[in-house]
Amino acid sequence: MGKLKIVTILGARPQFIKAAAVSSVFSKYFDEVLVHTGQHYDPNMSDVFFEELNIPNPKYHLNIGSGSHGAMTGAMLVEIEKVLEIEKPDFVLVYGDTNSTIAGALAASKILIPVIHVEAGLRSFNKAMPEEQNRILTDHISDLLFVPTQTAVDNLKNEGITKGVHLVGDVMYDGILHFAKIAREKSTILNKLQLKEGDFLLCTIHRAENTNSPERLASIFTALNACGELVVLPLHPRTLKYINDYGLQLGDNIRVIEPVGYLDMVRLESTAKKIVTDSGGIQKEAFFLGIPCITMRDETEWVETVENGWNIVVGADEARIVDAIRHFNPTSERKSYFGKGNASQLMVNPILNYKNEGK
Ligand code: UD1
Ligand code: UDP
Numbered sequence: 001m002g003k004l005k006i007v008t009i010l011g012a013r014p015q016f017i018k019a020a021a022v023s024s025v026f027s028k029y030f031d032e033v034l035v036h037t038g039q040h041y042d043p044n045m046s047d048v049f050f051e052e053l054n055i056p057n058p059k060y061h062l063n064i065g066s067g068s069h070g071a072m073t074g075a076m077l078v079e080i081e082k083v084l085e086i087e088k089p090d091f092v093l094v095y096g097d098t099n100s101t102i103a104g105a106l107a108a109s110k111i112l113i114p115v116i117h118v119e120a121g122l123r124s125f126n127k128a129m130p131e132e133q134n135r136i137l138t139d140h141i142s143d144l145l146f147v148p149t150q151t152a153v154d155n156l157k158n159e160g161i162t163k164g165v166h167l168v169g170d171v172m173y174d175g176i177l178h179f180a181k182i183a184r185e186k187s188t189i190l191n192k193l194q195l196k197e198g199d200f201l202l203c204t205i206h207r208a209e210n211t212n213s214p215e216r217l218a219s220i221f222t223a224l225n226a227c228g229e230l231v232v233l234p235l236h237p238r239t240l241k242y243i244n245d246y247g248l249q250l251g252d253n254i255r256v257i258e259p260v261g262y263l264d265m266v267r268l269e270s271t272a273k274k275i276v277t278d279s280g281g282i283q284k285e286a287f288f289l290g291i292p293c294i295t296m297r298d299e300t301e302w303v304e305t306v307e308n309g310w311n312i313v314v315g316a317d318e319a320r321i322v323d324a325i326r327h328f329n330p331t332s333e334r335k336s337y338f339g340k341g342n343a344s345q346l347m348v349n350p351i352l353n354y355k356n357e358g359k
Contacts, residue, residue, distance in 0.1 A: 002031070003029065003030050003031040004029075004030050004031070004090040004091065004351065004352070005030070005031045005032075005033065005087065005088075005089040005090050005091075006026065006030050006031070006032045006033070006089055006090065006091045006092070006093050006116070006351075007032075007033045007035060007083065007084060007087050007089040007091070007092050007093070007108075008023070008032055008033070008034050008035065008092075008093040008094075009035050009037060009080060009092065009093070009094050009095075009100055009101070009103070009104030010034060010035065010036050010037070010058065010095070010100065011036065011037035011038065011039030011040065011076075011098055011099070011100025011101075012039050012040045012096075012098045012100060013040050013045055013046070013049065013259075014095075014096060014098075014172075014280070014281045015095045015096060015098065015100065015101075016046065016049035016050065016053070016055060017049060017053070017172065017175055017262055017281065018095045018096065018118065018119070018171045018172060018175070019034070019055050019095070020049065020053035020054070020055050020175055020179075020262070021171045021172070021174040021175035021178065021343075021344050022118065022171055022174075022344045022347070023055055023056055024054070024344075025344040025345055025348065026344070026348070027056070029348050029351075029352065030351070032056070032093075033059050033060075033087055033089065034055075034056055034057070034058040034059060034060075035058060035059070035060045035062065035080065035083055035104075036058035036060065036061050036062065037062045037064050037076050037079075037080070037100040037103065037104075038061060038062050038063040038064045038065045039064065039065055039072065039076075039098060039099060039100045040065065041063070041065040042237060042259070044258055044259045044260070044261070045237065045259055048261040048262075049261065049262055052261050052262065052263055053179070053262060060083050062075075062076065062079045062080070062083075064076050064079065069099060069130060072099050072103075073099045073102060073103050076099065076100060076103030076104070076107075077103045077106060077107050080103055080104055080107040080108075081107045081110075081111065084107060084108060084111060084113060085111075089113060090113075090114070090355075091113065091114050091115070091116050091144075091351065091354075092104055092105070092107070092108035092113050092114075092115055092116070093115075093116040093117075093118060094115065094116070094117055094118070094138060095117075095118045095119055096118070096119045096131075096135070096280075097119075097122065097131035097132070097134045097135035097138070098131070098134060099130070099134065101117075101134050101135070101138050102133075102134040102137055102138050105117065105137070105138040105141055105142060106137070106141065109141040114143040114144065114354065115138075115141060115142040115143050115144070116142065116143070116144045116146065116347075116351065117138050117139060117142035117144070117145050117146065118146045118171060118347070119146070119147075119148055119170070119171070120135075120138075120139050120142060120145035120146060120147050120152065120156065120165070121139065121145065121147045121148075121149075121151075121152025121153060121155045121156040121161075121165070122135055122148075122152055122155070122280075122301040123135070123136075123152075123155045123301060124299050124300065124301050125299065126298070126299055128209070129208070129209065130208065131280075136159075139156060139159070139161060140159070140161065142164070143164050143354070144164045144166065144350055144351065144354060145161065145164055145165045145166065146166055146168050146343070146347050146350075147165055147166065147167050147168065148167075148168070148169060148170035148171075148338060148339070148343070149167075149170070149304060149337050149338060150167065150337070151303055151304060152167075153165060153167050164350075166346070166347070166350050167339075168339060168343040168346035168347055169338055169339015169340060169341070169342065169343035169346065170284065170338040170339055170343055171343045171344055172281055172284055172285065172288075172338075173284070173288055173338040173339055173341050173343065174341050174342065174343050174344050176266065176285055176288045176289070177288075177341040179262065179263065179266055180266055180270065180289070182263060183262075183263040183264070183266040183267045183270070184267065184270070186263055187263045187264045187266070187267035189260065189264040189267050189268060190267065190268075190271060193232065193255070193257065195230075195232065195268075195271070197271040198271065198272075198273050199230065199273065200229065200230040200231070200232050200255075200272060200273060201224075201227070201229045201230065201231045201232065201272060201273055201274050201275070201276055201325065202231075202232050202268050202269060202272035202274075202275045202276070202277075203224060203231050203232065203233045203254075203275070203276040203277065204233070204234060204236065204277045204278070204279050204282055205217075205220060205233070205235075205236065205239050205277070205278055205296065206236035206238050206239050206278065206279065207278035207279075207296075207297060209278075209297065209298070210278055210296060210297075210316055211238055211239050211242040212242070213316075214246045214248075215316075216316035217239075217242060217243070217246060217248060217316075218246070218248060219316050219317065219318045219321075220296055220316050220318075220321065221248055221249075221250055221251065221254070222318050223317075223318040223319075223321035223322050223325075224251065224253075224254055224276070224321070225250075225251030225252075225253060225254065226318070226322050227253075227321070227322050227325040227326065228253070229253065229273070229325060230253055230255060231253055231254045231255065231276070232255050232257065232268060232272075233250075233254055233255065233256050233257065234257050234258065234259050234260050234265070234268075235256050235257070235258070235259065236259060237259070266285070266289075269282070269285050269286060269289055269291060270289045270291065272291055274291065274292045274293070274294060274325060274328070275291050275292070275293045275294070276293075276294045276296065276321070276325065277293065277294070277295060277296065278295065278296045278297050280301060280302065283295055283300060283302045283305055283311055284302055284305065284338065286305075286310070286311070287302070287304075287305040287308075287310050287311065287334065287338075288338070290310075290334060292310060292311075292312075292328055292329065292330050293305065293310060293311040293312070294311075294312055294314055294321065294324040294325060294328060295311055295312065295313045295314065296314060296315065296316055296321060297313060297315065298313070298315050299313065300313050304335075304337040304338075305337075308332060308334060308335055308337070309330045309331075309332040310330045310332070310334060312324050312328050
């Protein structure tokens with residue numbers, strides 16, 4: 001019998017990073033065909049990751065970037081279905097909670113191809129987030145759900161999903177264990193930016209709830225300006241667009257740079273004094289690396305990092321952001337909520353055994 005065929009749908013930056021960890025393991029067991037939806041398309045939001053993280057070249061590029069939620073997701077659905085009709089895979093694999101995730105899962109589910117969801121079970125309990133809608137819908141049409149934390153297992157159980165659920169740990173933890181050392185050896189970003197270790201804050205902002213609100217975005221920048229620290233800000237293209245649209249002035253202590261590759265990002269994360277972000281993945285990476293994280297959202301999916309004392313959720317409130325930058329100094333021992341760094345390997349047997357289990 002030949003290898004099982006998996007079509008994997010990728011589209012956005014965090015999915016390339018997850019694929020870097022997973023595809024290197026999967027290549028030993030499966031015939032994996034990568035499909036790039038084109039959701040992220042700038043070279044520094046896409047190509048850089050394929051080049052530096054040795055992710056195999058996608059066989060299909062759908063070139064569906066930007067656009068409204070409906071236009072983007074709908075176009076992806078049409079094009080992914082065509083690919084699935086050609087490839088006839090045993091499974092379709094999707095990561096996380098983006099529009100590419102729900103499009104891939106729905107295209108497969110409707111034509112009865114089993115769906116594998118990696119990073120299943122996360123919930124913010126804020127249905128206004130496009131990601132929350134995407135992840136709830138994806139979980140409910142998935143056949144194998146690979147779950148990073150016990151909290152995520154419990155979330156699924158509360159929605160009646162117990163079948164096909166496997167707690168394997170977080171594939172981003174696999175990734176950081178592998179790439180942090182390489183980043184230390186190869187990245188030249190500190191020299192390039194003339195930064196000293198422990199002498200700057202690293203900030204990222206891209207979440208819709210912040211960028212789509214002129215008040216929230218302005219409040220965040222006022223806080224970053226008032227904190228009295230050097231703030232390095234690799235700027236997401238979405239946020240750049242809104243800063244220009246709103247005519248916001250960024251202060252002198254904010255050092256805006258283009259989005260960086262993963263090795264440079266991990267180097268910046270590991271050497272930052274603190275991380276100030278609204279990203280999902282970066283909250284976890286801060287925890288893995290032992291860097292205090294200040295989360296500019298009203299809630300988080302990664303509640304363990306908060307419970308353990310290494311992440312503080314401050315919304316977009318100016319005073320709370322400044323206070324956390326000045327005074328949030330975690331000291332507690334970090335617990336291992338996210339597995340052992342072998343999540344990708346632990347996914348292999350449930351996939352190989354899936355058909356034998358008569359599902
Ligand atoms: C998407 C995901 C979000 C994820 C984020 C990771 C959805 C609904 N959102 O948000 O969950 O956290 O990716 O970064 O799927 N743009 C460019 N160049 C690019 C990519 C985007 O200029 O390469 C600009 C375009 O103006 C585009 C906007 O950014 O319209 C938003 O991009 P989009 O992919 O729709 O959402 P993100 O904010 O990136
Ligand atoms: N990242 C990167 N370069 C950047 C910003 C982020 O490599 O300039 C990486 C980051 O280290 C993490 C992932 O991108 O692995 C997180 O993606 P993002 O914040 O865009 O999305 P989210 O995790 O919020 O969905």
